[in-house]
Ligand SMILES: Nc1ncnc2c1ncn2[C@@H]1O[C@H](COP(=O)(O)OP(=O)(O)OP(=O)(O)O)[C@@H](O)[C@H]1O
């Protein structure tokens with residue numbers, strides 16, 4: 001029950017009891033790199049949503065939703081803050097400037113960079129059991 | 135309680151700063167989370183509209199036990215046909231604004247949905263005033 005085992009156990013409990021996935025596990029499935037708020041990467045994700053449209057993101061009512069997007073700008077972070085989204089995957093390794101990372105950090109939002117496209121990230125995570133919002 | 139904020143048209147790096155600040159205030163006042171999310175989303179859409187479509191604006195927030203009133207007053211081109219602007223999908227957003235993920239023409243209808251009452255008055259060539267009221271149903275500050 002120590003060290004690595006503990007992590008595996010948490011992962012197991014997430015799957016069996018909550019049907020959720022750890023953010024760290026999400027990252028590993030999409031060759032993702034956690035850019036900020038690593039301390040929150042032990043959080044759980046149950047639902048995901050792919051969008052490049054801010055007005056769509058503002059309609060997300062559920063908590064603990066993961067946003068997959070091709071946009072890398074401040075507005076994505078602000079909009080996610082309003083919608084209580086706590087984890088964003090940025091597709092195709094778009095450049096994240098320091099302003100973006102700072103705002104995400106201030107708001108406790110985990111940012112993950114992935115080299116995959118929105119399509120592939122969505123496919124991998126759907127296959128792994130993350131639920132769609134709509 | 136009353137708060138006043140100034141916003142600059144075109145300043146996308148600060149767009150949402152007012153909504154963010156009000157979100158924190160509502161949390162401190164222990165306003166129900168779902169209710170505060172509605173208020174903040176309506177405000178955010180209104181704030182972004184000033185940044186995207188107008189030249190400058192002032193946001194006045196007035197909170198008491200019963201309700202929150204938000205008044206967004208801007209100097210800008212105004213809205214000639216308000217009914218049309220309210221239609222989902224209608225947008226005059228620039229390419230630059232669209233590239234940032236806005237311009238779906240959903241903001242005004244989203245503001246209406248997320249407030250108890252919304253009033254828009256506008257003078258073309260002068261500016262627009264949007265007033266939003268939401269009742270706090272006993273969740274006083
Ligand atoms: N403050 C304003 N000043 C001038 N025109 C406005 C203002 N707010 C809205 N409009 C006009 O009304 C239209 C619809 O606004 P709405 O917020 O619904 O959509 P949008 O801002 O274009 O896109 P979205 O909000 O979905 O990102 C705008 O495109 C613009 O023409």
Ligand SMILES: [Mg+2]
Pocket residue numbers: 179182183237240241242
């Ligand atoms: Mg808008």
